[in-house]
Amino acid sequence: MPLDSLSDKKLRRVLSETWRIQRDIAESLGYYKAAAIHSKFLPPLTGPTGKMSASQPESAIYLHEDEESVRRKIWKAYSGGQPTAELHRKLGGNPEVDVAFQWLYYFFEPDDAKLKKIEEDYRSGALLTGELKLILTEKVLKFLEEHRERREKAKEKLHLYKYDGELAREMWGKIHE
Template identity: 40%
Template sequence: MSASDPNSAIYVTDTPKEIKNKVNRYAFSGGQDSIELHRKLGANLDLTTNHDFQVDVPIKYLNFFLEDDDELERIKTEYKEGRMLTGEVKQRLVEVLSGMVARHQKARAQVTEEMVDAFMAARHLPNMFG
């Protein structure tokens, strides 16, 4: 990913609005071109033939960040069978990422300069292997 392209990743400094925009505009999905076709064929969640990754970015992110495995399997099934639309999957991803980033931002705001200094201070480490 390119650090010069702010849309290339979700950053821990992103706002919920920025996360929503990035997911909705840039996260490639395996959904079909129209709602009618999607309801008929469902989403493509299969692995590509040449690489070991899924073609649906929102599902891939949910694989990593959604803590409820049962919910993840339900989403995959509903989406693959056309009962859940791409927008609904992306909305769930936005909720998951926004919550995770908000928790990080709250914890980061509580870090003081003294805490950073204490963490970064040089200290003797015991010889664990001798």
């Protein structure tokens, strides 16, 4: 698929995934890691200020986390909603600071039309903060389950990419020249 046919959001996602893969394997293949010119931090679960950190486990969701932990962390995540459901229905929420919305935007909702609908409903008060967090929770749990399955399958083929495959032999040959 040509890059110019992708929406801005999808293009950012493709470039981000390509970037991450390059950073993960470049040195093991004998290349330098690419350097960033600009990046934007994803907000931690604790709110729009600060950063995700291993020293603050409540600020992020890790790939090894169990379902209960994921649900608890997302439920406690910083919200752009109002203090009460009544006020939220009347005044709506602010997706710019709502962590659940931001995570959906950057990672977990690939459909731009659905994302726009979620944003409109949240701003208008038709979608409550708890409902938004439930949407994110289900998507995160699905992602983690799929990730774990793919990780187990990948273990069977890892040797082909690191040691035994044609590309691996070529790269190891370059390293040891």
